[in-house]
Amino acid sequence: MKQLVILGGGYGGLRIIEHLLTPDLPDNVFITLVDRMPFHTFKTEFYALAAGTEPEMKIRVPFPNDSRLNVKYGEVERIGLDEKAVHFANGDTLEYDWLVIGLGCEDKYHNIPGADQYTHSIQTLGATRQTYTAINNVNPNGYVTVVGGGLSGVEVASELRESRPDLNIRILDRGESILSPFPKKLQDYASQWFHEHDVELISMAQVNRVEPGVVYNHDQQIQSDAIIWTAGIQANRVVRNLPVEQDNIGRVKLNQYHQIPSYPDVYVVGDCASLPFAPSAQLAEFQGEQIALILKKDMKEEEYPASLPIIKLKGTLGSLGKKEGFGVMGKVSLVGQMPRVMKSGVLWLYKKHLG
Template sequence: MESITSAASASTRRTRVAVIGGGYAGTMAANRLTQRPDVDVTLVNPRHEFVERIRLHQLVAGTHDAVRDFAAVLSPRVLLVVDTAARIDAVNRTVELASGSKIAYDYLVYAAGSAEAPPLIPGASEFAHPVSTLEQAQRLRAIVAATPPRAPITVVGGGPLGIEVASELAEQGRAVTLLCGGTLGPYLHTRGRSSVAAGLARLGVTVLEGPASRAAEMTRDAVLLADGQELASAVSVWAAGFAASALALHSGLSVDAAGRLLTDETLTSIDDDRIVATGDAASPSGMPLRMSCQAALPLGSHAADTVLQRISGRAPQDFTRGIAAMCVSLGRRDGVFQFARSDDTAVWLSVPGRAGALLKEAACTSPIDQLAKEARRPGSHAWIVRDRGRTARIAARGLAGLVPAHREG
């Protein structure tokens, strides 16, 4: 097999760091690692473009293409390898790629991300259209474009992605039903939830909540609900949650129940101190942060700091940063910016309407600006929110001292 290394790695005094995944967390980590001139960074990503995942709902509706050239967000000192990581060989410190090549590393940043939670209801694998990747969103965009304007569209999932997809399509004049399978926007405070419900009503989205709104089966042109009701559906969109990449599990590393790599509070794998996890793929002390762009950026910078501290012979610091908001767009002119405590629990304060939409757009633009700045000035990224109660919560749940588990032989 061919071995991929950067040209500068020929010197034995250099440190090779491989980063798996070029999303928000992986790109932030890769950029930040370039602070040291003696570190060679290789980023493995399956695409040439950086995907603005938080805009995929806009891609479906045709209001944004959801991609950027990597040159706009990635340091020129990072070697981009367009390929897919197939397996991590922790013993030999190599990443095996789908192409058959291998990347040798001294440290590995695991930022493999997440994808849609597999739909387990009958017919979903054939007839549901997920929207968690660029390719899926592009396919769905083409399907929607080929569908008659008033044909019924069903969106399964009452979380942020489902709300945003339903809103974007309804704003285009589509007839949309949103199946929450429970509560609309379960993260939101009741005030924020009321604002979202009102915004969806203005757009003409039919919202079904409660246990009876759970999708039980799908066919080519209908969705069967748990209460036996059948909804006509020309296009059925699956937006019912995310699951972590299976790469860590398939590589024999310890993961949590959702497939995230189990780490300590420094984001270091509990199996191997040369592997650090970040973003949606990380489960520090088995108590991960919410899968979100907001969490990805501070997690990405902290993962890089952990690696750099280990290279310098210093003890890495625990992750103490928090996220204190969620923003949901309701088409291009409406939205809700939900404030939260530093432990990511919603509070009564939210900003609805046009102001909420502007804050949401700023929240989509800001990560690109932060990545670009880190590419130009590695080490500049800072995150002001601190979650000082995390240690107490970990102790209360008895999560300290995790041992390897969920390993695949």
């Protein structure tokens, strides 16, 4: 038997499995999916879980049940590329013929003292559960600071405003405006939404230290009952520790078939892969489909295509609470209820697709 091991049942890993578990999967291939969680989680909705507007049951589904798939639960500690083995925190090892690494990303703290200790995260399900507890335990009229005004910072702050109208919420961002990678029309719309909903926006921020209950912005102390960190991401630690070429956020540089050039039996998908796009669920899925195609060629010992289709992404949708949102589709910027309805529709379709 040949063993394919897939690390991470997120958007990328799950899409690969879906595309492999077809009638033409060779009989001599066995697939093992490894994850620390017993289900696939919708990371794009973690902001709502943290804010308390969606229960956990609504943002997760079981992994596929198929006799050709084994699911192993465990915490991946290290990958031995030369020995072709995965090492787990509990001492287990798992050998592979082909490996897919789809372990997602972690917060990046930019070496700011205290940031990793005294802020809450929405990057993993476990961390998001703790963030939910912390925010919802803040006393009435308390202060919550969100550090980082990108997509996830904006989504968690707006959702929290609807969940806890009593709280004093502010977003610190190092740019001139929140949502800096987005068109100005969207930045202005979101800023206006926060203004109308009494969320303070602090621009040109320079967070240089975090202590329990205090964010230091330049020299100013910002007292906070809870601090949420959404100010940057990097590849999973397991991936950053690999002795292979990486980009400035630890994502692995790959060949045109999404393989590590010096280890062509190892594929990297999603937030761990260095691609010329910002990390996203959509990108992880698109890339996952291409990896499944090439893996089938490996399994059937067939020739690879000369090239793979160019990755074309559909756009980005963001939410401002449950009723409004924003989005970019090609060159078109959308604001208001329509992009919010579209975002909910995308989630509905995704859930329906996964059954």
